[in-house]
Amino acid sequence: MTRPFIVGVMGGGVADDQQQSDAYALGKHIARQGWVLLNGGRDAGVMAASAKGAREEGGLTIGILPDSTAKHAAKHIQIPIVTGMGNARNCINILSSDVVVACPGGMGTLSEIALAAKCQKPIILLKNKMAKSLASFLPAGRLFYADSPLEVIDHIRAYISNLE
Amino acid sequence: MTRPFIVGVMGGGVADDQQQSDAYALGKHIARQGWVLLNGGRDAGVMAASAKGAREEGGLTIGILPDSTAKHAAKHIQIPIVTGMGNARNCINILSSDVVVACPGGMGTLSEIALAAKCQKPIILLKNKMAKSLASFLPAGRLFYADSPLEVIDHIRAYISNLE
Amino acid sequence: MTRPFIVGVMGGGVADDQQQSDAYALGKHIARQGWVLLNGGRDAGVMAASAKGAREEGGLTIGILPDSTAKHAAKHIQIPIVTGMGNARNCINILSSDVVVACPGGMGTLSEIALAAKCQKPIILLKNKMAKSLASFLPAGRLFYADSPLEVIDHIRAYISNLE
């Protein structure tokens, strides 16, 4: 059995219209590729929007929730993983993703970028200015910049090709 | 959207032929009902056997791994959730399951039965003698006994009917 | 440097007068031996009583809290370790203890006994009837029974002597 490829989409619980629209489009593109979308599962911002996009294309959506119940999971998260561990679940987000996409976000997203770098996961920054200002500290070679959801997909496809 | 029902199958990493055969049959029955199978994800005992059964019927299998990589996940786990948290992942197994089935197992399984009782999850004991000796301490009302995989399914169906 | 010996005291958040009195006495005896007391840190039952006993004898008390703040720690916990991880912190209680004492308790305590057995920690059961009914399943050799706080101390002293 070959496992489906898992794309972790990190990003803010607070997101403006453009950021939500980008996350929604990213979710759609991920599902169209046959990839699984994994995110932090909350019913807010990038999490809710990317799950909606993926589900509308029939994709599988996994949400790693900080809470101890699934009550507040985003509507389009199909499989809520209930951790009851607050921010410690950020580590699980990263470890469970084959590749990490960092949309704009706050301190939670920054912690995930840092953990992804530490765990040597490939990271694609989608319009994430905060991480750009960190560029000289982040590991080269596994760090990519994208200006649109489609560019994210191109980077992931290139990364997968190199694996094969 | 209605989320799929998630059945957590707990049980030993060490399991004899009969126990593996029961876990395999249980996995098959769970998938035939359209339910998702969630377990501890390791390539051993009840975890490997129940995932194999479910996958052979086309079911979705989620494994909550104790390790920090998916390298040692059971072959038939489709979605490995990589926690890097050792036994602390047992809590996630329980919190993420709509109902918990406890097959025969050791101390890890016992910790999961205890956590399931604490978190007020319905528990179905499949030939689990250890838990039977605890019966007077476990909460009545959400505790069920089964002598075969099919009986487990009957209990879950009855439980779901009561929810509706 | 030799590290101080750490005694983990597990037990119910709900405890009757006798159980609280035993936990209080146990805390006193642990501190008199120069050992550190570690427990689940909440302001209830065995946790609050054992911490009170230890502090009154000048002992060091560590509480591994399930919450994400120290606000609800027991008054006599000197060092609250704030995990924000709910029941997953039970694993930390066990892994951080050199020896585990299980006072009477509920399902949380049972999960800790199971984890202690899995992690091969020595376990001393103080009037814990639930665990007694499990005796045939628990590992012999590292499991001891005590009928009073002082007997617990005797078992720990014997265990330490064997280490040296």
Added chain:
Amino acid sequence: MTRPFIVGVMGGGVADDQQQSDAYALGKHIARQGWVLLNGGRDAGVMAASAKGAREEGGLTIGILPDSTAKHAAKHIQIPIVTGMGNARNCINILSSDVVVACPGGMGTLSEIALAAKCQKPIILLKNKMAKSLASFLPAGRLFYADSPLEVIDHIRAYISNLE
């Protein structure tokens, strides 16, 4: 009872001579103030050096370890808290600290700065250039810069005075 004030010292497992010397001096100053030093507990870099400084002044040192045993704890960690949770323990470091000092470090330290900002903990950056480049994204008001260990102490004393 008033609890001792807990200072979390974050920083790299890899540290040059000057960085180790700063961490050692910082540990000494923290202990002289009667504060508890808490760090990541490993026998390396800023963790080992700050614990050594604090212990030599008779301070209490707590190490929140990523491993599942205390075998690899730094020598001068008096109380190893054994989490078995890898990088997820970074959350515990932050939640358990009354104030967070970030020495120079890598991605683990960056994740801790991000979590500290998210959890609204006061953060003092000691010669941490990476975080300086993030300054415009970090919350003002609880973020302080220090160029020497003694300046860190001044900032903490001022912070405590404001609390009273």
